[in-house]
Amino acid sequence: MDRPKYQTTISPHSQQPYVTRTYPSQPELDALIQKSAKAQKAWGRVPVQVRVAIGRKFMDEFKKISDEIPMELTMQMGRPISQNGGEIRGFLDRADYMLSIAESSLADVRLTDTDKPGFRRYIKRTPLGLVLVIAPWNFPFLVSINSVLPAIIAGNAVLLKPSPQTPLTAERFALALTRAGVPEDIIQVIHLSPPLTSFAVQHNLVDFVSFTGSVAGGQAVEQAAVAAKGFKGVALELGGKDPAYVRADADLDYTVPELVDGAMFNSGQSCCSVERIYVHQSVFDSFVSSFVDIVKKYKLGDPTKADTNLGPVISLASAQRIRKQVEDAGARALIPDGLFPVARPGTTYVAPQVLVDVNHTMDVMTEETFGPVVGIQKVSSDEEAIGLMNDSPYGLTASIWTNAAAHPESEDAFIKLADELHTGTVFLNRCDVLDPALAWTGVKDSGRGVSLSKFGYDQLTRAKSMHMKIKTS
Secondary structure (H helix, E strand, O other), X not given: OOOOOEEEEEOOXXXXXXXXXXXXXXXXXXXXXXXXXXXXXXXXXXXXXXXXXHHHHHHHHHHHHHHHHHHHHHHHXXXXXXXXXXXXXXXXXXXXXXXXXXXXXXXXXXXXXXXXXXXXXEEEEEEOOEEEEEOOOOOHHHHHHHHHHHHXXXXXXXXXXXXXXXXXXXXXHHXXXXXXXXXXXXXXXXXXXXXXXXXXXXXXXXXXXXXXXXHHHHHHHHHHHHHOOOOOEEEEXXXXXXXXXXXXXXXXXXXXXXXXXXXXXXXXXXXXXXXXXXXXXXXXXXXXXXXXXXXXXXXXXXXXOOOOOEOOOOOHHHHHHHHHHHHHHOOEEOOOOOOOOOOOOOOOOOOOEEEEOOOOOOHHHOOOOOOOEEEEEEEOOHHHHHHHHHOOOEEOEEEEEOOOXXXXXXXXXXXXXXXXXXXXXXXEOOOOOOOOOOOEOOEEOOEXXXXXXXXXXXXXXXXXXXXXXXXXX
């Protein structure tokens, strides 16, 4: 069978071809990898202060092309154009923070306090070498910045493989980097088929792989890395089934709109979107009523129009899977059929849905939906809520909603509950957000490894200990 030679991006809302990219042959990919690995040797010797200065120029170059990105992004992945500015701002915010901590995070760790006379010891942070970043389609700029820029600033070369759904995002990213002064062989965008991706993961010159995507995709990357010679580093940011718990003292006027947005933004297509909510029985009815009222006001439709705030899901296959999960649940659906006429079977438009009378025998409460659907379950206590929140193969983020301002003891309760949650990030009174100063990580099937914060630089470098005897007499 002939190998696939190209990929075509289909716009989710129109189902029409948007852009096509050609795959390299395996020898061509091998040559690209060798060029990057060779270029990294010189780039790794560039002083970190110089690399940071180039990073600052990169931000300026990206801003120059940012006006062209919102419509381009909508055409590739279907998010309403009115919401794409947020991803661009977040992209630049993360870049700014990681640049601001680069010199301190990559500085030598000196051990002067414990040095013995005649000895000098310190720990260097050295680049890994060549880093392969496999980026997703749902937040292609926000996720790729987490690994690509820190890897380059740390002295590595990067091969950036975007999703076939959003190929232009990586090309925009690389264009701004090279215009700022990053050598072209240090940031190469590669469009690859699955077999070519496995070849790149296993290549002996690729030192580290950063993958963001599904659990199945992460397992495939891990298996390919294990099959390679040697011991290759792999970071995996995978799926989520992120829970929220609304305590009895929560401020519903604030909490409900926040959780609706956390569940519905980007049509629920986020690894850290809120997919299941547990609400204390004393406020359950009020919470659900307010939640449904807000969801009913959403405007689902053409994402290229300024007044649309809910767009299509990424593909026909995804739409079909989401509808089937809702149907199989047999739960009580609170958003009536017909309220969103554009959401017809056989299209990528999926109506937002709120389900009650749910439990953990249903996939909709245990398996990732990745769509504009949320299940809301009544609980009688903190203990019941925590037990249900932890009853999941995933552990990316979780949120707890309680009126800590009016009831100071509620903050103490939050800390106690947070300590019991099996998750990478715990939020109080917010959700579906990422602070670049905090480590972004997951547990269980949500993956392993760390991006952002100072620990993100640790992941992209290796420690090299320097132990010097200065005096020999």
